[in-house]
Amino acid sequence: GESVGLHLPTLSxxxxxxxxxxxxxxxxASDYFIWYKQESGKGPQFxxxxxxxxxxxxxxxxxxxxxKTVKHLSLQIAATQPGDSAVYFCAETPTGGxxxxxxxxxxxxxxxx
Amino acid sequence: ETGxxxxxxxLVMGMTNKKSLKCEQHLGHNAMYWYKQSAKKPLELMxxxxxxxxxxxxxxxxxxxxxxxNSSHLFLHLHTLQPEDSAxxxxxxxQAIRTSATGExxxxxxxxxxxx
Numbered sequence: 452g453e454s455v456g457l458h459l460p461t462l463s464x465x466x467x468x469x470x471x472x473x474x475x476x477x478x479x480a481s482d483y484f485i486w487y488k489q490e491s492g493k494g495p496q497f498x499x500x501x502x503x504x505x506x507x508x509x510x511x512x513x514x515x516x517x518x519k520t521v522k523h524l525s526l527q528i529a530a531t532q533p534g535d536s537a538v539y540f541c542a543e544t545p546t547g548g549x550x551x552x553x554x555x556x557x558x559x560x561x562x563x564x
Numbered sequence: 565e566t567g568x569x570x571x572x573x574x575l576v577m578g579m580t581n582k583k584s585l586k587c588e589q590h591l592g593h594n595a596m597y598w599y600k601q602s603a604k605k606p607l608e609l610m611x612x613x614x615x616x617x618x619x620x621x622x623x624x625x626x627x628x629x630x631x632x633x634n635s636s637h638l639f640l641h642l643h644t645l646q647p648e649d650s651a652x653x654x655x656x657x658x659q660a661i662r663t664s665a666t667g668e669x670x671x672x673x674x675x676x677x678x679x680x
Binding site (some may be wrong): 542555 | 568604607609620656666668669670
């Protein structure tokens, strides 16, 4: 069946370094992708999104890259801070899927001081 | 105050109990959702409501019964649950259900359910 998954369950980075979190998806009809951040004891929060007609989108300290050829999505966090420690989820929806997102399992980002 | 509020934050119940989870959104959204989050599993979509009508039920057992009395409130009634139902139950809202929607969901902080 279709799935959205992440390559690594845990990623540890030094404070100030850049972080790269990866996500693979299998649904070739996936049209819209979102990254969510979930801090301990809280619900997921929207970080950044990208449509399939783009291959890169930048936000504040974050960049999402989309490679449709290999069905790969990544989230880059510049100058990682302790407050970035959280679980990061990618989610996707196909064309016409609207708000019904399929989520990946998540990557735990740990920022070491 | 967050845009989506869930109560209770923690709930412990026996398998024969009846309890309810409550969700309230203050964002003026028209669509509300229940998701289940279990350890090391992706978020699982349970129910979707649009303008107070259920538009999706993802093969959820009948021991989970949703209710949406208005566009701001969503309940999940729980009855005769099993220990494997222990999880974090997340409520979310969005502006509308549209096939062309951007898909951003606003989540509450969740209700942590433990079934003994």
